Amino acid sequence: MNRSLAFRTLWWNDLRQLTPVAAVLVVLTLALHVISLISANDPLQTSNWQVLLLLGLPGLFAVGAGALLVGHEKETRTIRWLSTLPIARGDLIRAKLLSSVVGLILMWLISLGLAAVFSAGEIFRAEMPWNGTGDATAAPTWILHSTYLLLAGLALAWRMQSPIVGMLTLVPVATIPLLVAGTVCYAFGNSRDLISPSPAILLACQLLSIAGVIWWGARAALADLGPAKPYRIPQHVSEQLIAPTQSLGAPKLPFAALLWQVTRQNRATLLGCGCLLAIAIMLASAHAGHPGRAKPDNELALATFVCFVASSWLGVSVFQGDKRHNRISFLADRGLPPLPVWLSRQLPPAALLITAALVGAVVIAVNTSRANYSFELLVEILLLALMSFSGFIFSQWTSQWTSSPIVSAVVGPGVSIAAAAYLSFAFTTLAAPIWLLTICAMFPLFATIILMRRWMDCKHDRIFWAGQTAWLVGLTLVPTIPLMVTLGTTESMSRETRAELMAVVQQTQFTSALIQPTELMLTTKQTANEGLEGENHLSPKDAFQTAKDALRNQLTSSDGAVQVNPRIFDFLRFEISMARMRLTGDPAQQPDRAQTIANYNELLRITLQIARRGRLSYRLIDQDGADLLEIALLTELDHAGSSATIEPNVSREIMDTLRDSTSRHRARRQAIALSWSQWSQGKQFRQYGGYYLPDHDGSFSWQQSLAEFRRAELMVQTLWQLNDASVGKNEELRRQLAEYWRVAPIRYGLGPDGNSLVAHDPSQFFLEMRMYPSAPATQWRAGWERQR
């Protein structure tokens, strides 16, 4: 026999057996990464989640590899057949060890690759969980721990009869390095926490534990492959052992017999998972009851992990217990109806889970001191319970369609996590209501009930798989119904309006229209550099001169669009008013009247220039600012005595501008279209034309984002219509705008005294200096535009 060929063949056989579970885990991890990416709102949460996925893939593989390679082969007796071949026991054991280690390395590489791709490299800068200091030893710790899990899993699989019992035993065994290290640090070091040892001690304990399980596993493997020990059948079995069947007589209720059968059959699993749940309760209770600990999250995290694994494996036991040796045929052959059989499989593990939840709630409530009661704690415990139940529900579904209990035990938790991630994505991002998600979370139960008959008859045909797929598709699509409804029913911008806006955008494509308007300053660089602000401020006269000079210089140094912001508006409005007030009264009492008139006219010119240059801006807020400046100029023209104080050419220029409603509407039209283009392309987050869009919901869900987007587009359509509308429709359009922008209707001149806030009659217009527009188009189509 060619020994190396035999060894390679064994290795190939083992890798083949690991491939399905590895493939499923990779696909699940990929799906979870995608969900994480799509629903990314909080970068820190996303980072933590990606770290969990990075560790989860190799971790799950390590837990399942031993059970699959050894436990499953023992169950199907293929290992007995291998033993009959001329292969040395050592070669058989080494082949399994080598293939599982190679598999683990591959899982780590794939996991690291996926994490790097989906986090764009950020994952390697993020802190690892369970180690808030971001210690450099955290990564080697986890790699070593996964290796330890793998080897311990193999050793337990050789040692134990049942692969499920082996996996259950692995959970407490997995904590040995941590507990030993913690004990050493507690006893000989400064640590006051058993589960937070120093990294160096932990590493040392891990290495020792690895060596220990290799030695123990090798012994167990050699013993298992050696001659079997004879079974001793007791000569005189006590009557008490078979008393229940003799003393109780035939059971009257078939359901009671089914419950007895499933509980006895799965008692090891029920007991093991019960112990795990008890440990989880103790950990959660410790987290809740001890304030001010250095790392309280470790206990809660461990409790969550243990609880989740226990509930998942309880779910796996629902159907996998009957799959062994096709035991379910016993019930199918006797024509038992599927529903009582289904109920009897579900009831014991579900009852255990519910009991653990109730006991846990009581224990935590008793152990938590009053000071530590908080809403946050309640939410943590509730989430823990929800996760556990969802783990159970999805794992029991997995166990119906997977053929091997080990694959089910590994894939079940993975599927549960993926489902939980998707449902929370559906809640936060798709805005699916809780009641709908609760129904969706029940889909796996419905699936297993409906397909129970086919499962009992071992009819794993196309109909069976189509049924399972249909439930999975339903689970995926049903939470999107609210989004679809929103998509279908939310009114959006009409095609005609969209086409008109696009036409304007395309016309301005190669012009300077989209250049950012210049922000005007009221100071010069010199005055700013000389510190002539604040305490060392200039005199009002000098400040005015400085500001005027600054504005003049900025306006002459460029000819493009400018921003018309509240500061500029306040300054101009105030100075113009002050200048006019100085010019009222007896001219004989005004020695510097000529200078005042000159300043006044210069201010008017500057105001007019800024208004004209504001019209060049693509921002709607600058258009509205220009409106206010033009209204202010009109107010000055309308004042008594303006003919004596305003120079004729200035007056003429102002009138020309005010009369040019065509240019004004064109400028607004362009601003509406260009602002819409910038906003809809995402170039200006939550801003439209310089205005911050109101948040109608506050959530980050896609549904609300879609609704918000469409609402905003309707608002743009309303602006477009208002700009082009005849007088008749104006009031309704203004009402719609006021509603969207969440301003009182009075701002648009609707309601009592509303007209004073819209310049229908400039002499009645209540233009307060600080009343800068918080919503667009408040002065559009008002009386001031109809000056002749």
Place this chain on the structure above:
Amino acid sequence: MSSVISVRELEVHFSGCDALQGVNLEVAAGTVVALLGENGAGKTTLIRVLTGFQAPGAGKCSVLGLDPTRDALEIRRRVGYVSDSPALYDWMRVSEIGWFAASFYDTGFMDRYRGLIAQYAVPESRKIKHLSKGQRAKVALALALGHDPDLLIMDEPTSGLDPLVRREFLESMLDRVATGRTVLLSSHQISEVERVADDVAILHQGKFRIQQPLAQLRETVSEVLISLEDPLTSLPELDAPAIVLHEESIGRQRRLVVLGFQSSMKEAFESRPGVASVRVRNATLDEIFVACIRGRQLAMNPEPTTPGLTVAEVA
């Protein structure tokens, strides 16, 4: 007598093979019908259709007056079914599994079960996983008989069992038939079928080759051994009602298995030049079975000349 099982033009198709191709079967009450066939003939498929585990592609069937497609659960409750590899809870003891199964049936199950277990000498306190193969088979039979079903369907129940256990099984069947119950037995243990069967149906490649009462089959099928002086001597074709089921040449001997062989045909052979001798005897069921499986091209005979006899074309 009314039919306990009735099958009409039943077809079952799987991808790549036709498991059953238009089979017909009638099982009268109070009879033992043996379903014979080689591996892959379609016996288990037919039984799975009768017990509702497999839906037919075409045709109709009824068991105890019920349709297996609609009333599968009711049929399984009323028949005693022993599959080829019965699933038992190996962690249960013999007594426990009987106690467990008793909950699904009427009162009396437990007593009958325990009586059968005692009769088969299977230790009640032992776990199923520690029983030998024969003991497991006996437990499966006891579980199937415990509710005293009118119809017992057994799919190769004695496969892999020693002759003693097989004998016990057969005696159980005889006891049942004596009380008016019906047994459908699928097997390829010809010798034991010969001992217990009333009717025999031989299934080959999804079709029945022969369906006839066993006694009649024995009388009507003969093995004809013709010694020839010249191995190349041609023999005349046999006229109706004779049908050659199988023919082979062994040196200077020609061996025929013939259905409906007449004495006049023997004289015709003997008078043929080149024929040294002709010996005729009744064929055993084993020989009939082999002849049906190996076969020879025959004309289809839609109008059987012998009452109750069906012979189908053999490929």
